[in-house]
Amino acid sequence: MAGLDPEFTELPLRTLADAALQRAADLGATHADVRVERIRTGSHALRDGELERTVDDVVLGLAVRVVHDGAWGFAAGITVTPDAAAVLAEQAVATARVSAPLTSRRVELAPEPVYADATWVAPCERNPFAVSESERIGRLRELSARLLASDGVDHADARVTFVQENTFYADLAGSSITQQRTRIDPEFTALSVSDAGFSSMRTVGPPTGRGWEYLTGIGWDFDAEIAELPELLAEHVKAPSVEPGRYDLVIDPTNLWLTIHESVAHATELDRALGYEAAYAGTSFATPDQLGTLRYGSELMNVTGDRVTPHGLATIGWDDEGVAAQTFDIVRDGVLVGFQLNRQMAAEQGLPRSNGCAFADSPGHIPLQRMPNVSLQPAPDGPDTAGLIDQIEDGIYVVGDKSWSIDMQRYNFQFTGQRFFRIRNGRLAGQLRDVAYQATTTDFWRSLRALGGPQTWLLHGAPNCGKGQPGQIAPVSHGCPSALFTGVNILNTRTDGGRA
Template sequence: MVLAPFGRGRVGSRADPSEPSDPLVRVSDVPPAPPPAPARRHGIDPSFTALPLHALADAALARARELGCSYADLRVEQVREGLRSFRDTALESSTDHSTVGLAVRVVHDGVWGFAAGVGLTTDVAARLAERAVATARISKPLTPHRVELADEPVHADRTWVSAYETDPFDVPEAEQQARMLDLSAALLAGAGVSHTSASLHVVREDKFFASLAGTTTTQQRVRVQPQLTAVSVGDHGFATMRTLAPPAGRGWEYLTGTGWDFDAEVAEIPALLAEHAAAPTVEAGRYDLVIEPSNLFLTIHESVGHATELDRALGYEAAYAGTSFATFDQLGTLRYGSPAMHVTGDRVVDHGLATIGFDDEGVAATTFDIVRDGTLVGYQLNRQMAAEKGLGPSNGCAYADSPGHIPMQRMPNVSLAADPGGPSSEELISRVDRGLYVVGDKSWSIDMQRYNFQFTGQRFYRIEGGRLAGQVKDVAYQATTTDFWRSMEAVGGEQTYLLGGAFNCGKGQPGQSAPVSHGSPAALFRGVNVLNTAAEGAA
């Protein structure tokens, strides 16, 4: 598939599925794509700014002050979502919905209190402050430690809008459907494709925040997730292959050529799927792996992103998705990976799904180190976690997915750094005598301490003597987090870098879902255990 907008090579294919496809073509063989136009910076949606935002804040915060709160904030949110799903060349379902509401959070006598509602009046805002204080009073006997918050400068009257060109909600639904149906029809027309499924998820999130300290922020961000899957049913059984296009903090332009070439990828999937269906099953054993960022982003998410949330490492997040092996006593000493491993957290990269100007505690977005030269050097922090462990200011990792939920510590964009001037994917492959080349994510599993895991993928290619030798199937790679990252010998250069991610990172009880991106180059891992999933399933 063409990744020219990212400076990447092209995944090729052959018409005859019995011949191995060559999934790597030199960048010089791909016609250069014109540079994308700079994303236009929009204003905040007028329907949101027309709400009585400042009056609501004044009412809630004044009442919280009267009741003796040491801290209080108000959020007003308007979240609009559209979801279209398709099967073959027909629309299967289409939904649009909006969530609008306000929430008040307080610290009263050292204890958190929270209340939310949907009435956008000053009376409701004041009553929510009263309910939040009442909640704090009830919770006090159950709270072992007083809440302290790390200091943060005041950010008054700040506005931020994400980088996109066309608001997807400005595009008529008929046009949205037509684009997805055209792609579905092109995919279904491919040789060997029996069925297709597709979906389009678009979100616009508007948020106003105000605190007793004087911070007020108004923000808007847009994100899109198009996805198409080809299904093949035949003598080989049942096989599927999905587009590799990641969700992105972009607008409708993403579907029309900015950031990804969907038409080129859809044209190449049928031959790749046919080769996958006819491919031999993998022989289990230890292999060197060259993993593309379209797969590695998910391993980063599960084994690094979740493991370095400080609330999880401290055991506060446990019941839903577990704690972390990367406990606080190991900060600065844990050899997380090889010296080639440098992982950062950020809320600032253009088109990142977790990118924002200010988090849900009024903390300005920033970039920070998590793993440096293979050693654990930092955690994701909100203001409470930063203060509790004396780690200085928060790095902006508080987020609530709706006005009905309290902010919690959530993952920023967590990314593995490329090697400036480093090798291409082809050069990494040339270093491998016997191995596998891994493209695209699929299923995964990880334990409750983010330590033992296994991951599958969309496509796996044999590497023999430094060259690709066709696809194999039924593959999963398995390791512990530290063994895996310590086996990483090299990372690719910036030309191999891609920003992947997901809309639906889950955490908390009640559960919340957050969008997050993970940038990664291609990377070379030595001696990783590979399972044959068909054999494992039959055992």
Template sequence: MKRRDFMHLSGMGFGALMASSVPVLGNAVSLEKLLEPGADVAFKKKMADIALNAAKSKGATYTDVRIGRYLQQFLFTRETRVQNIVNAESYGVGIRVIANGTWGFASTSDVTTEGIAKAAETAVAIAKANAKIQKEPVQLAPQKGVGEVSWKTPIKKNAFEIPIQEKINLLMNVNGEAMKNGAGFVTSNLFFVNEQKYFASTDGSYIDQDIHRIWPTFTVTAVDRQAGKFKTRDALSSPMGMGYEYLDGLASEKIPAPNGLVGYRNSYDMVEDAILAAKQAKEKMTAKSVQAGKYDLVLDPNHLGLTIHESVGHPLELDRVLGYEANYAGTSFATLDKWKTKSFNYGSKLVNIVADKTQPYTLGTVGYDDEGVPCKKWDLIKDGVLVNYQAIRDQVSILGEKESHGCCYADNWNSVQFQRMPNVSLQPGTEKRSVTDMIKGVEKGIYIIGRGSYSIDQQRYNFQFGGQLFYEIKNGEIAGMLEDVAYQSNTQEFWNSCAQLCDQDDYRTFGSFFDGKGQPSQVSAVSHGCPTTRFNGVNVINTGRKI
């Protein structure tokens, strides 16, 4: 068996298990229950004040309360069948306190005066017990209360209100068109999330937020039964902080790319992509296997977003840098001593990477984080130099800063909030440049589209990335499809090889809908924006070797 075939078989196995393995928060409910309005703001404020007062009476010096209603709808299909429809709701209260200089946390699904008061008292008792072994008191960055405010994802169509049959019809159309155009198998899914979150704190904030996210995706498989071969192509969609308008063309914007490919920004034609995927999966059957060696890589945003996520987003999480996150996917090579020099070259001078929880339509964008901090944008890498990390209220003092970055998050009311990755994005070039322009300047290269299998070491330094589609570039032109491609590098070497960026017109986002971190593990959703980008002299290996 070839290594590539082994990876594809593993991927198909994962696809079959996906319907039962995605993180579902809460209990199964009827569609009617899912569409019911949640508690009103007046009730939530009353319940929050009960928690704040109860915690203070037991000795808490700081308290925050999160009343959350988390809704999920997931649809799974295969060829002509509906495999599963999940409607889930989770509702409850999480209370976090500082007492005797130490954190305490408790939660309850009993959203009553008695239940909330008891949970607040428990949180304080836990903090006081923890204080007996606390070496240094929590240093919480100051945060001025914002009063009573609200924020909502600016959706045009609430995905939960779209009839189930309409969504199933879309997926059946996706599957049918893929089969008509050469697919042997196809699975398609829709994921919708709505977080209705109310935050209150002793700082004087009462924040009501209504957050929506959407992810349409599929996997198309072409089969050559005579040769005993198969190839797959996944959807080139990006999860978004949008409503159903992402799928129905109300926000339509397509970006042309070489070789008849189309990129999507703020809209997605799922059927069109499925048809193209079926044709490309068949084309991959006869694609030439790559010759290992050094190549200039032209990386599409739908691919490069994952590389940004793993080699920049995660290693610049301050808790990972400090070693607090060592038990889940490692620590970080980007240690504080490198940052303190103010001259550590993370990448070439073209590399400007920002953290941003305000960018419209992205997964990580909200008005306020789960500590009540207004969200913002800040530099991580400026002109190639490491200048900052991602930090929250009890971390920023380590950096000598007095204000949280506003990137604290919990995936449910019964999860304690902690530092999570904001949207981390590579800024576009300032010179006018299209993908075609970029390819014209490449003599020997590979154009890579879509995310594939990858691996990265515990310090987020040495890595290997594959992709969905690979096109050989010869003397400035696309010369045909390649297969068995993966590139290897280390984070600093790779980003220092960044040689060219397309401009703002090509800027698009990639997203991770279920990004895991922490123990117990939590999931979050995050986007990564970038233009198509060129990296020179990167080592490419052939993954088709036998194992």
């Protein structure tokens, strides 16, 4: 397993933090925290086996956040010396002093235990940056060549992005935490150009908190998926267009994760529900006054938030406010029971503790409330996916995510996918084209009639969830089983404008 990167740990982390925290305390800050971050991002992109782009980028910086006279102050820089850290503390306090007269409510933070000299390193068998560039590009070329050698595949795209994120956090209370996590996001697309038009089909392997071992068969079998992709594409090219109407759906985790992300995870961010994100990302239909009463979905629906699931994109030891990773309920037995919080919102709501949902995407940004891994739980004794399909006389099986649309309150939505299979009498009966499913959030989740068992559960996700002004991105995973929904409205994207 990869250990802490010496290029990070050889920095004077403790000295930097001490300089900033001491200066903030001398200036009267009631809270101060310091983050030193080094984020290295690599990527390769190939078109028809030829390299089009390669990136190896490093961001290194220092951030100081304070509460002074009941107001937030923040400053960040790229000079990592004790003197520079002390100056950042001065700038953060100066910002708080300007903000204090404009602050309608004094900042209070929910308490959190002190974690002194704590360390957390995500599991990673082969750090992608320790793998030679020739080996990385060679693997992408190898899989691209297999696609291009198949009948009906005219072009092949391959890309992979990989990130190593190192963070040191310290605060006036006495916590000092060093962390490292690695993530990787591969994707391969086969394209066909024929008399039937332009068609594409891509892999559905999820981004994950792993290293280069992921592309060699540990955690996902890309070789097997590449082998089946040309046949799936050929069938898609010839598939009939869907007849609009109401259908029962079996939705695969490779598609359902995105519906969870947009209609549940974003909707239960408390800052959004309170209106803090209205100017940029919208609000939420799931408002705090409905906590404990809103019937979000059927009684089968149990959704949790966590930062502890192995290989999750949002999995971490502590968040960017020094709050330890934990698991909490968001929807229980179909009822809204919890929101995602940071320390300030937890205190404002009269709660004893944050549930660890603060994150900043770089040392130059202040931490925001960001979603953890938000996951739909399987039925403990539920069937496999074939068992769910067997329950449907006339319906559609949905695999892989593609385009989506949802309103600013996370209520009315429309999703497409990579692959749609007609279900007749409990069996798959060929692919369909031009399919989108449309619903309101509560109608959709209330139509949940059956869940697959743990054997169908998959952790998928997105590396680039956007939020905030200035904008930030965050990696997040969503686990879910296969699931059966009844009477969902199906649109034909060709007749309604656009194509799936």
